[in-house]
Amino acid sequence: MRQLESRCEEAFAIVDALEGCLRSDERVFAHFARTSRRRLRIDSAGGKQLAVQRGEFGGYVRFDRSGRELYLNARALSADGADRLIEAGRAVVSFGSPRSSTTDQALYEGSWRNRDGQVELEKVASDPTPLMAALAEGAGPDFTVRSLTVSEVLREQVCADGTGPRGHSLCRGVSVAAVVSADENGEAACLDRYAADLDRIDAVALGHELALTAAAFGPATGTFTGHSIGFLPSAAAQLLRALTTTILSHPISTPEPLITAVVDDGRAVDGCFARAFDCEGTPTSAMDLVTRHGEQQAVATRVGTVEGTARRAPRAPTGHAVWEAHRFQPQPGASNVRLIPGGMAPDFRNGESCLVVDVRNLGVAELRAGGQLAFRLLAVRVVDGRPAGAYAPVVIEGEAADFLAALTAVGETASYSDGPFAVGGAPLTMDLARLSRGTRPGSERRPSSSSGQGRG
Amino acid sequence: MSTATIATPDVAQLGEVAAWVVREMSGAADYLQIFAESTLAVSVESMAGAATATFADLREGLGCLALRDGRWRYLAVPPGQADRLADWAGTRPTNIGPTWSSCPDTAAFKPSDPATWQAEENGSDPIRALEIFTHRRYAVADTDGNAYAGATQTLRRCVEADVEVSGRRYSGRSRWLRQGPTATGAQWSAQELVQTALRHALDSCAAAVHGKHRTPVVFGPSAAAGFLHELLGHALEADNFQLDSPYIRALRQSRALPTALVIRDDPAVENGYGSYPADDEGHAAAAATLMADGEIGSPLTSMRTAQRGGHRRTANARRTDFRSPAIPRASNTVVLPGTEDPKLLLEDQDSGVLHVGCLGAGMIYLGTGEFSFAALDCHYVTPDGHRIPARDVSLVGNALEALTRLEGIGSDFGGDNVTCGKQGQLIGIGLYSPSIRYAALDWSAA
Numbered sequence: 001m002r003q004l005e006s007r008c009e010e011a012f013a014i015v016d017a018l019e020g021c022l023r024s025d026e027r028v029f030a031h032f033a034r035t036s037r038r039r040l041r042i043d044s045a046g047g048k049q050l051a052v053q054r055g056e057f058g059g060y061v062r063f064d065r066s067g068r069e070l071y072l073n074a075r076a077l078s079a080d081g082a083d084r085l086i087e088a089g090r091a092v093v094s095f096g097s098p099r100s101s102t103t104d105q106a107l108y109e110g111s112w113r114n115r116d117g118q119v120e121l122e123k124v125a126s127d128p129t130p131l132m133a134a135l136a137e138g139a140g141p142d143f144t145v146r147s148l149t150v151s152e153v154l155r156e157q158v159c160a161d162g163t164g165p166r167g168h169s170l171c172r173g174v175s176v177a178a179v180v181s182a183d184e185n186g187e188a189a190c191l192d193r194y195a196a197d198l199d200r201i202d203a204v205a206l207g208h209e210l211a212l213t214a215a216a217f218g219p220a221t222g223t224f225t226g227h228s229i230g231f232l233p234s235a236a237a238q239l240l241r242a243l244t245t246t247i248l249s250h251p252i253s254t255p256e257p258l259i260t261a262v263v264d265d266g267r268a269v270d271g272c273f274a275r276a277f278d279c280e281g282t283p284t285s286a287m288d289l290v291t292r293h294g295e296q297q298a299v300a301t302r303v304g305t306v307e308g309t310a311r312r313a314p315r316a317p318t319g320h321a322v323w324e325a326h327r328f329q330p331q332p333g334a335s336n337v338r339l340i341p342g343g344m345a346p347d348f349r350n351g352e353s354c355l356v357v358d359v360r361n362l363g364v365a366e367l368r369a370g371g372q373l374a375f376r377l378l379a380v381r382v383v384d385g386r387p388a389g390a391y392a393p394v395v396i397e398g399e400a401a402d403f404l405a406a407l408t409a410v411g412e413t414a415s416y417s418d419g420p421f422a423v424g425g426a427p428l429t430m431d432l433a434r435l436s437r438g439t440r441p442g443s444e445r446r447p448s449s450s451s452g453q454g455r456g
Numbered sequence: 457m458s459t460a461t462i463a464t465p466d467v468a469q470l471g472e473v474a475a476w477v478v479r480e481m482s483g484a485a486d487y488l489q490i491f492a493e494s495t496l497a498v499s500v501e502s503m504a505g506a507a508t509a510t511f512a513d514l515r516e517g518l519g520c521l522a523l524r525d526g527r528w529r530y531l532a533v534p535p536g537q538a539d540r541l542a543d544w545a546g547t548r549p550t551n552i553g554p555t556w557s558s559c560p561d562t563a564a565f566k567p568s569d570p571a572t573w574q575a576e577e578n579g580s581d582p583i584r585a586l587e588i589f590t591h592r593r594y595a596v597a598d599t600d601g602n603a604y605a606g607a608t609q610t611l612r613r614c615v616e617a618d619v620e621v622s623g624r625r626y627s628g629r630s631r632w633l634r635q636g637p638t639a640t641g642a643q644w645s646a647q648e649l650v651q652t653a654l655r656h657a658l659d660s661c662a663a664a665v666h667g668k669h670r671t672p673v674v675f676g677p678s679a680a681a682g683f684l685h686e687l688l689g690h691a692l693e694a695d696n697f698q699l700d701s702p703y704i705r706a707l708r709q710s711r712a713l714p715t716a717l718v719i720r721d722d723p724a725v726e727n728g729y730g731s732y733p734a735d736d737e738g739h740a741a742a743a744a745t746l747m748a749d750g751e752i753g754s755p756l757t758s759m760r761t762a763q764r765g766g767h768r769r770t771a772n773a774r775r776t777d778f779r780s781p782a783i784p785r786a787s788n789t790v791v792l793p794g795t796e797d798p799k800l801l802l803e804d805q806d807s808g809v810l811h812v813g814c815l816g817a818g819m820i821y822l823g824t825g826e827f828s829f830a831a832l833d834c835h836y837v838t839p840d841g842h843r844i845p846a847r848d849v850s851l852v853g854n855a856l857e858a859l860t861r862l863e864g865i866g867s868d869f870g871g872d873n874v875t876c877g878k879q880g881q882l883i884g885i886g887l888y889s890p891s892i893r894y895a896a897l898d899w900s901a902a
Contacts, residue, residue: 097501303509374850
């Protein structure tokens with residue numbers, strides 16, 4: 001079987017080529033990242049397929065001349081293309097912004113990895129039975145595992161500050177994705193779990209969540225009218241992703257005590273984006289984005305800050321810079337976000353509960369005028385751990401702080417989900433009655449006007 | 457309506473490169489299409505009157521679409537790596553190809569002084585301004601003898617204003633766009649953009665309608681086109697149309713679609729964000745009817761989707777850049793004006809009306825037609841005619857039901873420029889329409 005290996009020397013060769021193009025008054029900082037995958041797919045009849053995606057390095061080059069700097073997009077840049085990229089930079093560097101002060105910025109130097117060795121896909125390929133059996137056990141007798149995909153994922157990044165410090169960070173992990181349905185024509189559910197290694201993934205729990213999700217996709221048999229609602233780990237991750245994105249554009253202004261804290265851990269071993277430094281080369285660490293007091297901590301990049309509660313701002317970059325070319329410059333973002341366990345651990349195996357399997361955000365957080373969020377929830381009625389009919393979709397609304405304050409229990413993180421940043425999914429319970437401003441299901445139907453907030 | 461094309465010697469050079477690659481590789485596949493691109497986009501951002509970041513995106517390379525043994529394949533390579541294409545296609549170039557053109561020229565673009573963006577009124581609030589100038593040059597050639605080479609220049613300005621009240625931040629936006637050789641010299645007013653964004657932000661602060669509602673909804677000019685682009689435009693993109701989902705089948709068979717509604721996709725709108733002289737497969741721009749006389753039109757196609765579905769080829773093959781194959785996309789969605797007074801559309805003696813100024817973002821599930829959209833710049837108009845701002849409005853419902861509730865088309869008309877995503881590819885599209893009223897939609901506000 002082909003293996004996934006680091007190719008950081010290719011990225012550093014591009015940096016060398018860039019350096020070779022520079023004039024005496026020019027300098028560059030570069031950040032390149034890539035993702036490669038080895039994907040083993042196993043169908044219900046035992047057929048196997050292996051596919052390998054190499055992934056090309058891409059990122060940006062910060063080009064600096066005579067006190068002016070600009071960002072050059074470097075998607076899939078090769079050493080051969082370095083001269084044309086620098087030529088493009090020179091053509092427009094006169095529009096560049098004044099060079100940002102970097103006196104407080106510490107740059108990572110050296111090499112880091114989240115784990116040693118390779119993921120043993122070969123073992124799964126030669127005998128997938130134990131994994132299939134665990135999934136089937138969790139799914140229960142009424143559901144069938146239709147397919148299983150096990151992927152080794154390698155993410156690596158390099159940063160180089162001209163001829164100065166150079167950093168390399170490598171994150172290796174495994175994802176287990178499965179498809180489950182009640183019968184061949186029934187609604188199928190597809191979910192995955194990610195961790196640094198296979199033995200850190202609970203396949204039985206994944207099978208159980210798949211069965212509940214498939215059941216929730218079926219025709220609705222009732223309407224949920226209660227207040228206490230549970231979230232399965234994948235749905236909890238969807239919710240946490242939306243909350244995190246929102247607080248990074250609309251910070252929490254009024255803290256309320258929480259039973260949990262929102263942590264961003266740049267080096268979380270099991271996080272999809274475990275990394276030693278951010279896209280500006282600033283070392284990462286674990287930090288509470290929102291504390292148990294409900295206060296938001298500030299994060300900063302070289303050129304931007306998301307202020308915390310009471311407008312607190314850090315003095316130096318915090319290791320939260322994320323490169324997205326369509327945003328034109330590194331943005332304050334997150335790496336691996338999760339909730340700290342709190343309250344009584346949710347137990348969805350005993351008694352009756354309403355469990356959310358899918359959370360759809362009704363809108364895009366960055367385009368909201370205020371911090372309000374609306375979600376459409378797909379949920380299933382569960383009795384003693386077994387599905388007992390889908391509920392009609394529920395729409396809930398509130399601000400990020402409202403949703404966090406409404407949490408009544410948070411369990412251990414089951415898995416991180418991939419995306420623009422990784423989010424941990426943990427079983428949650430929430431009291432919908434604590435969501436504010438009467439926007440809960442069944443509230444007023446006719447507009448009512450009230451006095452609005454004036455402008456300060 | 458017209459779309460300006462800029463012809464420069466470098467565009468011809470790109471055309472030569474594309475034609476040369478097709479000639480050299482023509483025996484290697486049953487069909488070959490080469491897309492050669494050399495684009496430079498420059499964006500300059502300022503915040504609170506100071507320059508904060510400049511960004512340049514050089515997009516240069518060749519995209520090769522090949523049909524061999526009944527299978528379509530696509531490979532993109534940077535300039536100077538035509539030999540990689542040849543290796544991929546299993547052939548070898550026999551000649552040295554034409555030289556790649558120089559970087560696109562951005563000399564016509566002069567970013568505004570950051571101080572220009574300081575608000576003359578309400579000057580203490582931070583204003584974020586972004587100017588994006590894109591000089592896009594592209595050429596297409598294929599083994600059927602089709603060839604096209606052209607260029608476009610686009611200047612887009614976006615403003616975001618933040619106001620803070622009691623520690624909470626509220627934002628408002630505005631934008632401006634011109635296309636063609638005169639784009640950089642066009643008349644515009646920074647203060648107009650700033651004041652519009654500030655007004656939207658202040659309205660958000662003053663929002664005083666909360667909770668869930670069902671009322672008549674009037675989409676203002678351009679917002680109405682945005683709504684219909686989501687409900688109908690995406691369904692009529694040939695790759696989506698061929699899914700033949702229950703929603704799309706219902707659209708084809710429905711006898712309840714509004715007969716007064718005429719919707720076109722028109723890539724030749726002057727200064728349209730989605731305007732071009734030819735699409736990204738070299739097909740000359742021409743308008744297509746999406747809906748008329750209560751029936752949907754034929755789908756928007758690219759070369760492959762037209763062949764696969766047996767549909768008429770329309771000029772809607774678009775791509776973000778050479779790295780991706782072209783797929784069927786909207787250009788500018790244009791809804792023809794009606795006859796009704798837009799002021800009368802906003803009247804409702806019973807439950808009042810929600811007025812949507814701008815459709816923010818959202819999604820439609822093309823399987824069932826279920827949609828959810830965020831709306832911006834909204835006001836609730838009370839039964840006695842008072843306008844009350846509504847913030848962070850969400851619209852949810854079923855597309856087919858919403859279409860059958862259309863009850864009025866205004867005589868006004870307006871346009872906007874937005875970005876639209878599909879399969880990971882972001883492109884610019886134009887939205888042009890009158891105000892349109894729907895009898896009842898479900899919405900909620902913060």
